[in-house]
Amino acid sequence: xxxxxxxxGPTINTIAERAGVSIASVSRVLNGLPTRRExxxxxxxxxxxxxxxxxxxARSLKSxxxxxxxxxxxxxxxxxxxxxxxxIQPVLKAAGxxxxxxxxxAVVADEIDVLHSLGERYVDxxxxxxxxVTDAHLESLAAARTPVVVIGxxxxxxxxxxxxxxxxxxxxxxxxxxxxxxRRRIAMVNGPLDxxxxxxxxxxxxxxxxxxxxxxxxxxxxxxxxxxAEGARAVAExxxxxxxxxALMCANDLIALGxxxxxxxxxxxxxxxxxxxxxxxxxxxxxxxxxxxxVSLGSAERGKAAAELLLQRLRGDDSAPRLVTVPPRLVVRAxxxxxxxxxxxxxxxxxx
Amino acid sequence: xxxxxxxxGPTINTIAERAGVSIASVSRVLNGLPTRRExxxxxxxxxxxxxxxxxxxARSLKSxxxxxxxxxxxxxxxxxxxxxxxxIQPVLKAAGxxxxxxxxxAVVADEIDVLHSLGERYVDxxxxxxxxVTDAHLESLAAARTPVVVIGxxxxxxxxxxxxxxxxxxxxxxxxxxxxxxRRRIAMVNGPLDxxxxxxxxxxxxxxxxxxxxxxxxxxxxxxxxxxAEGARAVAExxxxxxxxxALMCANDLIALGxxxxxxxxxxxxxxxxxxxxxxxxxxxxxxxxxxxxVSLGSAERGKAAAELLLQRLRGDDSAPRLVTVPPRLVVRAxxxxxxxxxxxxxxxxxx
DNA sequence: ATCGCTGCTGTAAACGTTTACAGGCAAGCC
DNA sequence: GGCTTGCCTGTAAACGTTTACAGCAGCGAT
Numbered sequence: 001x002x003x004x005x006x007x008x009g010p011t012i013n014t015i016a017e018r019a020g021v022s023i024a025s026v027s028r029v030l031n032g033l034p035t036r037r038e039x040x041x042x043x044x045x046x047x048x049x050x051x052x053x054x055x056x057x058a059r060s061l062k063s064x065x066x067x068x069x070x071x072x073x074x075x076x077x078x079x080x081x082x083x084x085x086x087x088i089q090p091v092l093k094a095a096g097x098x099x100x101x102x103x104x105x106a107v108v109a110d111e112i113d114v115l116h117s118l119g120e121r122y123v124d125x126x127x128x129x130x131x132x133v134t135d136a137h138l139e140s141l142a143a144a145r146t147p148v149v150v151i152g153x154x155x156x157x158x159x160x161x162x163x164x165x166x167x168x169x170x171x172x173x174x175x176x177x178x179x180x181x182x183r184r185r186i187a188m189v190n191g192p193l194d195x196x197x198x199x200x201x202x203x204x205x206x207x208x209x210x211x212x213x214x215x216x217x218x219x220x221x222x223x224x225x226x227x228x229a230e231g232a233r234a235v236a237e238x239x240x241x242x243x244x245x246x247a248l249m250c251a252n253d254l255i256a257l258g259x260x261x262x263x264x265x266x267x268x269x270x271x272x273x274x275x276x277x278x279x280x281x282x283x284x285x286x287x288x289x290x291x292x293x294x295v296s297l298g299s300a301e302r303g304k305a306a307a308e309l310l311l312q313r314l315r316g317d318d319s320a321p322r323l324v325t326v327p328p329r330l331v332v333r334a335x336x337x338x339x340x341x342x343x344x345x346x347x348x349x350x351x352x
Numbered sequence: 353x354x355x356x357x358x359x360x361g362p363t364i365n366t367i368a369e370r371a372g373v374s375i376a377s378v379s380r381v382l383n384g385l386p387t388r389r390e391x392x393x394x395x396x397x398x399x400x401x402x403x404x405x406x407x408x409x410a411r412s413l414k415s416x417x418x419x420x421x422x423x424x425x426x427x428x429x430x431x432x433x434x435x436x437x438x439x440i441q442p443v444l445k446a447a448g449x450x451x452x453x454x455x456x457x458a459v460v461a462d463e464i465d466v467l468h469s470l471g472e473r474y475v476d477x478x479x480x481x482x483x484x485v486t487d488a489h490l491e492s493l494a495a496a497r498t499p500v501v502v503i504g505x506x507x508x509x510x511x512x513x514x515x516x517x518x519x520x521x522x523x524x525x526x527x528x529x530x531x532x533x534x535r536r537r538i539a540m541v542n543g544p545l546d547x548x549x550x551x552x553x554x555x556x557x558x559x560x561x562x563x564x565x566x567x568x569x570x571x572x573x574x575x576x577x578x579x580x581a582e583g584a585r586a587v588a589e590x591x592x593x594x595x596x597x598x599a600l601m602c603a604n605d606l607i608a609l610g611x612x613x614x615x616x617x618x619x620x621x622x623x624x625x626x627x628x629x630x631x632x633x634x635x636x637x638x639x640x641x642x643x644x645x646x647v648s649l650g651s652a653e654r655g656k657a658a659a660e661l662l663l664q665r666l667r668g669d670d671s672a673p674r675l676v677t678v679p680p681r682l683v684v685r686a687x688x689x690x691x692x693x694x695x696x697x698x699x700x701x702x703x704x
Numbered sequence: 705a706t707c708g709c710t711g712c713t714g715t716a717a718a719c720g721t722t723t724a725c726a727g728g729c730a731a732g733c734c
Numbered sequence: 735g736g737c738t739t740g741c742c743t744g745t746a747a748a749c750g751t752t753t754a755c756a757g758c759a760g761c762g763a764t
Contacts, residue, residue, distance in 0.1 A: 009471065009497060011750055022714045027752060036712060051495070053471030057418065058750035060409045061719050068452070068474075076438050079635075086428050089455050098474070100420070101451045103441050119361070119405030122420075122450070143403070145361060257639060283431075287609060289641025363720055374744045379722060388742060410720035413749050707764075714757080719750105726745085733738080 010050040018046040030054065065124055068098045069310060072114045072128040076103035078226070079253070079282035081129060084151065084303030088127060091307035097124070097314075106131040115140035115148070125314055127151065127306045131195045147313035149306045152196050161309045163324045165297035167197060167279070170328030171204035172211070174249055174277045174295050177330055179212050181337075183247035183275055186214070189234050189259060190251045191226040198223075201251045201279070220245065224255065231258025239266060246274055247336075253278035253285050256292055260335070275336040281329075290334035298326035362402040370398040382406065417476055420450045421662060424466045424480040428455035430578075431605070431634035433481060436503065436655030440479060443659035449476070449666075458483045467492035467500070477666055479503065479658045483547045499665035501658045504548050513661045515676045517649035519549060519631070522680030523556035524563070526601055526629045526647050529682055531564050533689075535599035535627055538566070541586050541611060542603045543578040550575075553603045553631070572597065576607065583610025591618060598626055599688075605630035605637050608644055612687070627688040633681075642686035650678035 012030075016023045019042040029035050029043040046052075060066045069092050073081040085101075092099050100123055104110035111130050115137070118126055126144070129151040130137060141148060141160050149161040178186050188205045191198040202221070209216050219242050224234030231254060238245065239262065250256035256278030260270060268274050270290055278285055281296035305324045364382075368375045371394040381387050381395040398404075412418045421444050425433040437453075444451050452475055456462035463482050467489070470478055478496070481503040482489060493500060493512050501513040530538050540557045543550040554573070561568050571594050576586030583606060590597065591614065602608035608630030612622060620626050622642055630637055633648035657676045 009473075012752095013750080023751085024714060024716095024753080025712085028713090031752080034711080039712080051471075053468070053497075055750050056472035056474040057409060057412045058719090059752080061413050061721090061749090062751050062753090064719075066409065076441055082434060085453075089428055089453065093455070099453045101437075101441065101453045103445070116405070119403075120408035121361075122408040145405075284635060284639045287636045287641075288639045289643070291641070364722095365720080375721085376723080376744060376746095377742085380743090383722080386742080391742080407720050410749090411722080413719090413751090414721050414723090416749075705764100707762105709761085709763095711760090712758090715755085717754085718752085722748085724745105724747085726743100728743080729741090731739085731741105734736090 009055075010052045011055070012052075014050055015043060015046045015052055018050065019043045064121075066122055067096055068100050068123045069307075069314075070100040070102055070114065070118075070123045070126045070128075072102040072104055072111060072126065072130075074104055074106040074111075074129055074131045076101075079284060080280040080297070080299045083280075083282065083299035084129065084306070087300045087303035088307045091304060091311070095311050095314075097311075104130075108132060108134055108136060112136050112140050115144055118144050118146050118148070121145070125149075125310045127303075127310055131197070133196060147310060149310045149313075151302050151306050153200070159321060161306075161313070161322045161324075163302045163306045163309065163326065165299075165302060166325055166328050167200045167295075167297060168204040168207065170279065170295040170297055170330075171201055171249065172208040173328060173330040174279075174293075175205065175208035175212065177293070177332070177336065178247040178249065178275055178277065179214070181247075181271075181275060184214065185220065185242070185245045186247040186249055187220040187222065187238055187242065187245045188249045188251070189222050189224065189231060189238065189255050191224065191255070193223060195226075197226075198251065205249060226252045226254060228254045228258040228261075231255030232262045233258075235259040235262045239263075248274060248276045250276065250278050253280045253282045253292060253294055256294070256335075257284060257288055260288060260290075260292070271334070271336050277336060281331050285331070285333065288335075293333045293336040294331050296329045296331055298328065301326045361407075362404045363407070364404075366402055367395060367398045367404055370402065371395045416473075418474055419448055420452050420475045421659075421666075422452040422454055422466065422470075422475045422478045422480075424454040424456055424463060424478065424482075426456055426458040426463075426481055426483045428453075431636060432632040432649075432651045435634065435651035436481065436658070439652045439655035440659045443656060443663070447663050447666075449663075456482075460484060460486055460488060464488050464492050467496055470496050470498045470500070473497070477501075477662045479655075479662055483549070485548060499662060501662045501665075503654050503658050505552070511673060513658075513665070513674045513676075515654045515658045515661065515678065517651075517654060518677055518680050519552045519647075519649060520556040520559065522631065522647040522649055522682075523553055523601065524560040525680060525682040526631075526645075527557065527560035527564065529645070529684065529688065530599040530601065530627055530629065531566070533599075533623075533627060536566065537572065537594070537597045538599040538601055539572040539574065539590055539594065539597045540601045540603070541574050541576065541583060541590065541607050543576065543607070545575065547578075549578075550603065557601060578604045578606060580606045580610040580613075583607030584614045585610070587611040587614045591615075600626060600628045602628065602630050605632045605634045605644060605646055608646070608687075609636060609640055612640060612642075612644070623686070623688050629688060633683050637683070637685065640687075645685045645688040646683050648681045648683055650680065653678045 012023045012026045015026045026043050029040050102114050125147045127149045151163045153164050154162045190202050193199050206216050222234045222238040224230040248259050256276055259276055263270055278292045278294040281294040285292035285294040364375045364378045367378045378395050381392050454466050477499045479501045503515045505516050506514045542554050545551050558568055574586045574590040576582040600611050608628050611628050615622055630644045630646040633646040637644040637646040
């Protein structure tokens with residue numbers, strides 16, 4: 001009635017008592033440090049009987065490592081981030097790290113909070129994918145007390161590894177494709193211009209037209225938000241203004257799905273009347289009707305690269321910040337290429 | 353040169369020195385306990401200057417609370433689990449808990465590992481959604497040292513809250529719907545029978561036929577796995593064996609998408625020749641071609657309910673285990689109801 | 705018999721907090 | 735003036751580990 005300390009679960013102390021050795025010996029056995037055969041046996045037996053499990057919190061306090069990594073995604077509903085998550089998770093797991101998931105809903109204050117909370121040291125590192133990068137972000141990044149990898153673009157000189165998509169090239173691939181198909185009234189449906197992807201894709205669209213010798217026309221650009229319903233609304237407006245568009249470059253698969261909805265409702269055929277291209281190449285692109293040509297910005301690859309960069313930092317690498325750029329890829333499907341390939345059945349499509 | 357202790361970041365000790373008070377006072381100020389005005393001022397000033405942030409690990413060790421909750425999902429690629437995740441995350445966040453994400457890939461050993469690791473006390477509670485529930489699961493559940501909520505079915509008497517879908521009713525809704533449309537050769541494409549959903553849906557299918565007075569025919573049942581490619585393979589086999597089916601009840605949206613692929617490739621029209629119903633009502637169902645009638649098993653609602661149950665436990669409620677059942681809902685779309693409603697544009701579809 | 709190894713083992717301090725307890729001090733009362 | 739009372743404050747222990755250090759036994763060499 002005086003053996004067990006106080007709490008419920010057995011601790012290293014409980015085992016020490018039971019085995020008749022010191023807590024140091026218990027710890028050593030549990031950590032595989034050299035020990036006499038007999039001591040080891042007693043300790044292991046006691047641990048087994050008691051159903052002992054190491055307390056991760058106490059370990060972390062002493063070792064200053066939590067074996068946890070945070071991933072702060074802007075929008076937990078966006079398939080592009082989910083694709084990253086899917087790749088990040090197994091990489092971390094394989095390296096013995098747990099994943100703490102934050103969804104910031106793209107609210108700047110929330111993202112700053114996450115950065116600030118790194119000081120609480122409940123994680124060893126962070127992967128974050130902000131929609132916007134503000135000065136507040138950069139400030140908090142500079143003050144961060146653990147390694148951070150940013151998926152998205154960050155100014156040169158920032159003290160964080162950086163994994164980027166190349167949406168400029170991505171947009172050009174798509175616009176070139178549409179141009180090659182004979183389209184000349186190519187509109188762009190974009191998200192907010194003060195977001196990183198919004199700005200980059202908008203500029204890239206302009207550049208791509210220029211390179212092709214097509215005129216840039218403000219009327220052909222419509223700004224909405226990165227969601228399906230918003231995309232639909234934006235395309236409806238666009239069609240009202242310029243009924244003769246023959247191609248839509250959408251900044252996002254969700255926007256593109258909204259576009260398909262509206263085009264269908266307006267009686268236009270896709271791709272015969274209007275060709276549609278999305279971006280991100282999410283699962284939805286393959287499943288939609290008609291299946292959606294989409295620019296893959298390598299979400300999965302970016303997630304994986306970010307996780308691997310972070311792991312290197314956690315292993316002690318403190319060389320200069322790195323920059324990894326993942327090349328885009330155009331995945332052609334029915335929404336631009338006619339009806340011959342309207343099903344995704346031909347594509348290798350794994351366990352999704 | 354002798355002030356700061358050893359590590360890098362400021363601790364409560366650093367503040368105490370700087371402010372010329374004891375660490376107890378610092379702690380009290382930081383926790384809002386009654387303190388003299390002057391002391392409070394000094395402490396807060398010092399904390400501010402030093403950029404102090406509370407160490408979460410040390411706090412957790414003392415308080416025995418980590419403010420973290422784990423969610424163990426069987427398959428991080430499955431939209432049904434993602435729907436749960438999307439609901440769980442904000443509920444936990446609002447209550448001040450962080451989310452630790454585990455993906456077990458439906459491997460039993462991994463799930464047991466997660467349960468076992470609860471003993472490490474790096475989380476205050478767990479929500480898990482196993483595909484199979486084995487004896488090993490039940491054993492580990494019984495030994496779990498923190499509250500656990502299981503999404504899925506668990507035998508009566510298990511020491512865990514339980515949130516269930518009612519797939520029996522769900523299947524019946526679907527089969528009744530198909531029957532009402534005049535279909536009489538209704539096949540079932542199921543996942544493995546040793547999984548909880550597989551077994552439940554298979555049995556429900558049989559019952560539903562019985563209630564309608566339709567004969568049960570082994571030839572009309574095809575077992576595959578819960579993935580798109582597998583579903584396609586299964587449906588191909590089924591069609592070879594019974595070319596005259598006029599309806600497919602698929603245990604899963606992914607299977608149903610595979611079915612659509614194969615039906616299209618075989619020249620059959622949907623729904624004219626063969627009507628198709630999926631289950632889970634994932635995002636894919638609304639986006640597919642033709643849009644997919646699907647039984648919503650309330651993944652989102654289940655996730656939310658699970659999170660709320662767990663929070664109650666964390667607030668100290670230790671009443672008897674609860675059982676929450678979420679009712680299913682049939683969402684009719686083009687794959688059964690003809691072409692009039694082939695687009696999802698009419699449905700309120702938010703930020704996905 | 706003494707010395708110095710070698711190889712385990714135990715004691716105690718540390719990680720950064722929270723908190724029970726006791727001490728100090730001013731004010732209020734007789 | 736001494737006593738109680740109340741309010742703050744500091745000391746120290748605790749949470750459950752890991753680990754530097756010292757101690758001790760056994761053993762071969764001198």
